[in-house]
Amino acid sequence: MKSLAFEELEPGRVYDHGLRRTITEVDNVGLSCLTQNLQPLHIDADFAARSRWGRVLVDSMVTIGVIMGIHNLELTHHTASGELRIKEVKFPNPVFHGDTLRARTTITGKDGGPAAAECGAVDCLLEGFNQQGVLVMSCNWTQFVRKAG
Amino acid sequence: MAGLFYEELEVGRTYEHSVRRTITEFDNVLYCGLTMCLSPAYLDHEAAAKSKWKKPLVNPFLVLSNVIGMHVIEMTAGTTHGNLGMTDLEFPVPVHPGDTLRSRTTIRSKRPSKSQKGSGIVIFLHEGVNQRGEVVMKCDRAALMIMRDGEGRQ
Numbered sequence: 001m002k003s004l005a006f007e008e009l010e011p012g013r014v015y016d017h018g019l020r021r022t023i024t025e026v027d028n029v030g031l032s033c034l035t036q037n038l039q040p041l042h043i044d045a046d047f048a049a050r051s052r053w054g055r056v057l058v059d060s061m062v063t064i065g066v067i068m069g070i071h072n073l074e075l076t077h078h079t080a081s082g083e084l085r086i087k088e089v090k091f092p093n094p095v096f097h098g099d100t101l102r103a104r105t106t107i108t109g110k111d112g113g114p115a116a117a118e119c120g121a122v123d124c125l126l127e128g129f130n131q132q133g134v135l136v137m138s139c140n141w142t143q144f145v146r147k148a149g
Numbered sequence: 150m151a152g153l154f155y156e157e158l159e160v161g162r163t164y165e166h167s168v169r170r171t172i173t174e175f176d177n178v179l180y181c182g183l184t185m186c187l188s189p190a191y192l193d194h195e196a197a198a199k200s201k202w203k204k205p206l207v208n209p210f211l212v213l214s215n216v217i218g219m220h221v222i223e224m225t226a227g228t229t230h231g232n233l234g235m236t237d238l239e240f241p242v243p244v245h246p247g248d249t250l251r252s253r254t255t256i257r258s259k260r261p262s263k264s265q266k267g268s269g270i271v272i273f274l275h276e277g278v279n280q281r282g283e284v285v286m287k288c289d290r291a292a293l294m295i296m297r298d299g300e301g302r303q
Binding site: 019021030036041050059060061062066068069072080083088090 | 168170176180183185186187188189191200206209211213214215217222226229236238239240243300301303
């Protein structure tokens with residue numbers, strides 16, 4: 001899949017990403033434990049069954065990682081510098097094992113900075129949805145993307 | 150459970166977490182694999198050698214996950230309904246495989262939830278710090294925390 005350079009990312013453009021991903025128990029328990037997130041809601045099925053959720057809740061850090069991964073794969077995996085900042089992330093609805101997530105990117109702005117700069121700033125709204133179309137994550141962020149130049 | 154209930158979180162207090170962690174290349178490659186991230190900036194030593202850092206970066210979302218993860222066992226294990234979101238998330242200093250991170254959390258503010266009885270919204274400032282004492286990540290995070298006698302207490 002071809003990555004897009006700074007010049008190719010046009011404000012106003014919406015990308016509905018084709019790659020989807022079912023979030024499995026391996027993803028959630030594996031990544032939670034890999035990152036010291038020993039929250040019983042994420043790793044203790046008995047505790048989680050008695051919580052308000054009634055079952056294991058997927059760690060929101062897993063959700064953001066996978067949604068970012070889908071975005072990165074389809075738009076900027078070769079052109080992203082790795083530098084970024086996030087203005088706001090929201091997790092309005094829960095994700096559970098077996099949910100299938102898809103992602104949508106809207107380019108909301110960009111700033112090329114000095115002409116000689118290797119990268120420019122691209123502002124995006126990145127949204128994640130489950131299989132019912134329910135919004136599970138929204139993120140307003142800026143990433144630094146290489147120029148074609 | 151080792152987490153703190155809503156009433157126990159003191160506004161203005163900073164908690165230095167005892168969990169530290171060297172972020173290894175294994176962590177970085179495994180994380181990128183599981184989240185389908187293919188960026189050469191994180192995965193390709195040859196490409197990374199030509200970047201301004203001269204070596205691979207750790208995926209910033211792995212840095213975020215670790216810094217948030219490190220506070221859980223001491224602050225929110227069993228005492229939260231979940232994460233509502235984050236604001237002003239920055240990565241001021243890059244992290245490379247082999248760096249050792251620790252985490253600290255400051256309670257910015259708290260208020261009882263209007264819609265969810267027995268719980269309150271707490272704003273945490275999370276900071277990740279490397280072995281040189283540099284802040285590598287910071288963000289404000291809102292969580293729905295359970296009160297001592299709140300629904301969901303176990």
